[in-house]
């Protein structure tokens with residue numbers, strides 16, 4: 001029996017979270033297959049074949065899979081599920097859409113957002129916005145699991161897996177893909193960036209959010225993040241939201257600027273290696289998770305920080 | 316068009332839950348409870364569709380013990396036409412929830428089924444997708460906009476790096492993101508009125524569904540605490556610490 005990983009990719013390259021999921025998959029000490037769903041994905045399959053420890057790469061290539069629907073991907077997984085002991089994916093918006101549907105069709109439970117595999121069928125996962133961790137054990141024969149990528153290191157290349165293909169059925173009549181809007185940015189991707197600069201409601205406007213935080217992000221080669229309040233106010237796009245209901249990040253350095261530190265926000269960043277908080281309220285809860293807190297007006301402190309980084313940088 | 320909305324009773328989002336002394340579970344005795352925030356968005360959307368003449372009836376359903384009547388009263392006070400409590404003492408997990416909801420859907424025959432994208436206690440985020448699978452219908456997950464066409468609905472959903480738009484054939488299952496809308500406040504007179512409205516109760520046994528849990532919770536724990544931090548006095552000191560002590564610059 002093997003572990004099947006549902007890959008996350010952008011049509012050209014694998015996302016780093018897929019390599020992190022491979023590390024999680026090694027917990028079972030079984031052979032590891034990677035499924036690439038999409039259209040014109042030969043390059044992605046090639047890349048996956050090079051990952052250390054992967055024994056087989058499977059392509060599911062069809063025009064309608066360029067923008068895969070959960071209905072189609074779940075159907076595909078169910079067809080082949082009998083060969084696998086575990087179907088695993090990084091915990092992303094894609095897998096959150098597809099895998100619960102797959103699990104229900106197989107009549108098994110799904111274990112979401114796993115931070116450690118503690119046995120062949122037991123897992124550690126956060127509940128209550130990360131305030132509590134629960135150890136759960138499954139009684140099902142097939143394990144359907146998503147893992148929190150930031151809890152695992154990324155596997156590097158050192159493999160030569162075989163590349164196979166699965167036949168793909170016609171698309172579902174239940175749903176149609178109409179279009180998408182991508183937020184384009186030259187900054188590193190939030191989920192896997194080495195550093196993240198996040199802003200809250202206190203930035204006051206979309207213009208100030210950008211004007212104050214972008215130079216700092218630039219200086220640190222950081223991704224931008226935001227609180228839900230900042231996103232709701234329209235200061236930042238939805239996909240920058242960090243937290244219980246946004247993206248969970250664990251960068252080397254996280255700088256929270258004018259962020260109060262509600263548990264729903266800290267749920268998404270408290271595993272960062274080093275946390276800096278800049279807030280004018282000395283009692284703001286964010287200081288409870290910060291390694292370095294600076295009580296200051298962000299509109300003065302952030303430009304000063306950018307200037308200090310520029311002058312003191314030993315490059 | 317008839318809309319069914321599933322509402323879960325959960326610990327209030329402001330409460331920091333504690334663990335029972337034996338570490339078996341969280342202790343929710345006496346803790347403030349309420350409707351799962353995402354389910355409130357789902358219900359709000361259903362009510363708005365009705366107010367715009369797109370829906371004729373909004374039915375709220377909750378699964379669990381008799382205590383769940385309070386979230387159904389809240390749903391009625393917000394404007395739901397009817398409320399159904401599926402009574403069970405079983406420890407419900409998303410697959411069990413989906414199976415019970417499927418049985419309710421078969422009785423009620425709604426055209427649209429709305430859920431929250433995630434329950435904030437277990438943070439599972441699965442019941443809607445599972446229900447759609449069991450019903451063999453299309454799904455719109457984590458949606459921030461919904462539009463009704465004739466035989467279809469069009470939903471905008473959050474994906475990594477942006478949003479996508481899907482058309483779903485009806486009936487369909489949709490799960491609400493917080494961004495879908497701003498739920499209305501419940502006015503006191505409405506709450507008083509809702510107290511008088513009947514809540515239909517069905518026992519889970521009556522539905523003939525096996526909703527028993529597949530996952531056993533072995534234990535719960537506090538996550539490892541972060542080591543206490545310090546306050547720095549100036550931007551200069553911050554840069555110094557980040558460079559020399561934390562070595563992240």
Ligand SMILES: Cc1cc2nc3c(=O)[nH]c(=O)nc-3n(C[C@H](O)[C@H](O)[C@H](O)COP(=O)(O)OP(=O)(O)OC[C@H]3O[C@@H](n4cnc5c(N)ncnc54)[C@H](O)[C@@H]3O)c2cc1C
Nearest residue numbers: 200201202227228229243244245246258260265280281298
């Ligand atoms: C179900 C649910 C899910 C949620 N999910 C998320 C989530 O995933 N992510 C998330 O972030 N939130 C989430 N929230 C919202 C969360 O509870 C908070 O409301 C939100 O994080 C607050 O955002 P904020 O810190 O930007 O705003 P506020 O709480 O308004 O805080 C602003 C902070 O800025 C400080 N400030 C103001 N002016 C200045 C200045 N000039 N200089 C320095 N500091 C200043 C203030 O002291 C304050 O601490 C969720 C809520 C619910 C109910």
Ligand SMILES: Nc1ncnc2c1ncn2[C@@H]1O[C@H](COP(=O)(O)O)[C@@H](O)[C@H]1O
Nearest residue numbers: 321322323378430431433434440441442
């Ligand atoms: N006990 C329940 N009663 C009614 N609806 C529920 C229940 N549990 C879950 N749901 C619905 O399913 C959604 C997703 O829950 P979950 O998959 O547990 O995160 C919730 O937002 C509710 O709409």
